[in-house]
Amino acid sequence: MFFQQVADGGCQSYVIGCAESCAAAIIDPALGQIDRYVGIANREGLRVRYIIETHTHADHFSAARQLAERMGATVVMHRNSPAPHVAMRVDDGHLIAVGALRLKVMHTPGHTRDSMCLHVDDRVFTGDTLLIGGTGRTDLPTGDPAELHRSLFARLLLLDRETLVFPAHDYKGRTHSSIGTEIDGNPRLQVRDEAAFIEMMRGLNLSAPTHLTEALRTNMSGGKTVRQLLAEAALGVPFVSLEGLAGRLEGKRNDFVILDVRERDAYARGHIPGALHLARGQLELKVDETFPDPNLEILTVCELGKISTLAAATLRELGFGRAVALDGGMKSWREGGFPMETGEDPALLI
Template sequence: MLFEQIATGGCQSYLVGCAATRAAVLIDPELSRVDEYRGLIGQLGLHLRYVVDTHTHADHFSGSRDIGRALDVPVVMHRFSPAPHAAFRLDEGDLLMAGDLRLKAIHTPGHTADSMCLLLEDRVFTGDTLLIGGTGRTDLPTGDAHALYESLFEKVLTLPPETLVFPAHDYKQRSHSTIAAELADNPRLQKRTRAEFVAMMQGLDLTAPTHLTEALRTNMTGAKPVSQLLAEAAAKVPFMSLAELASRVGSNTCDMVILDLREREAFDAGHVPGAVHLPRGQLELRVNTDLPDPTVKILTCCEFGKISTLAAATLRELGYLRATALEGGLAAWRDAAYPLSDRAA
């Protein structure tokens, strides 16, 4: 077996491959590392057969959909997953076959209704069902403390004691554990009766994950997170530096439209001299009247450079092929002590 563990902060992803056939499976990829996974797959001479999410993640963004599309491989999840992009759905006991590898699905609801573990030879990939020194939480959507108790004590923890445990998260730089070690040392597993375990899980006072709503929205539907939208927009537009804009504003040959996309109050409080006000929310509705010449150079501005990046990409899609965005936005312009005007252009 070929085996690679890839850590992204506290998130853990796994690439397993068949040494004989080079067929491979990628488990719980993180969106920000998609290019690295693809590079690693190529470097090792592997052919990816499946990309798997062990459950609907609520604390980070899955890279499964993007990898699946890029490499034309199916996204695999449990059959209870709500994700529309999961083309291959597993039931209890189903096997994923990649060359000589056999990964057995074990449905382990509790952290989420669609949680599953994958048993492969001497190891089990436990997702967020069983962590090193902990378990998945049960207070998020579709979580159930009773179901988690059954998944742990009636399924996962009945595996041979020497079985290696590879979870989807670990924040202490530990690579793996074993079933025996978790039974002996995991504080949550010392509550051996259902009543004690459920009471403990329901009494945990945990803060919500930072990106809870956005992660659930994107992972459940296949939509894109804002960071990905920004990255894709940034790849489609050029940028103008603050110094370049300052040199043009300071001359009498500023041959472009400087488009300030902020709301009126922010615009009136101070804007780049000569800028035209057009709120982002009205851009598509007013673009034909306010920007009648599609060949003109347009520089979009906002407070921090994010909305202007999205707007510049939109303008290019609408046919304004010389649209560009101000790097850093008005906040950086002010910090650099460049001139501001409070007079309407």
């Protein structure tokens, strides 16, 4: 069996393959590691057949859809998963054939309705059902502490004590544990009574994961993250440096326009001298009447350089092929001590 663990912060994902057939699967892939998974597969001569998610993640962005498209693989999740891009939905007891390997599905709801573990040979991939020294939380959408109790004590913990445990997360640098180690030392597993376990889980008072709603949206729908949109926009947009723009202003060049795409109150509090104002939300509706010449160089500006990148990309899609964005945004412009104007000039408002 080929096996490699890939860490992305506290997220743990796995590449597992059959040495005989070179077929492989990737379990719980993280969006930031796509090139790494592809590199591992190429280096080892593996053909990735399946991208398997143990559950709908709420604390990181899944790479399942992107990897499936890039590698010609099938996305696999439990049948309760809401994600529309799942091509093969499985249920408790099903086997996923990866060459000669057989990954047995164990439906283990509790952390989420669609949580499942994957048992193969001497190891089990536990997702967020069982963590090293802990368990998955049950206070997020579709979580249920009573179901988690049953999944743990009536299913997962009945595996052989020597079975290796590979979870979807660990924030302390640990790579794996075992069923026996967790039974003996995991604090949450010492509370075996169901009512007491439920009370303990409901009283954890955990903070919400970063990017909770965005992660759920993208992982459930197969949509794009804001980071992806920005990265895609940046691929097709040139940038102008702060110093470069300052030099243009000092030279009183009039062969371009500066377009501030922030909200009107932010523009009034301080903007680059001579900058026109058109809020990003009005861009598509007003750009044609404002800039009839598609050959005009339009330099977009926002607070941090993100919205202006999207604006410049939109302008290019609309036919303004010379649209560019300021690298750094108004925050960097202010901190650099570059010239500013305040207030509103009606002639500069679009």
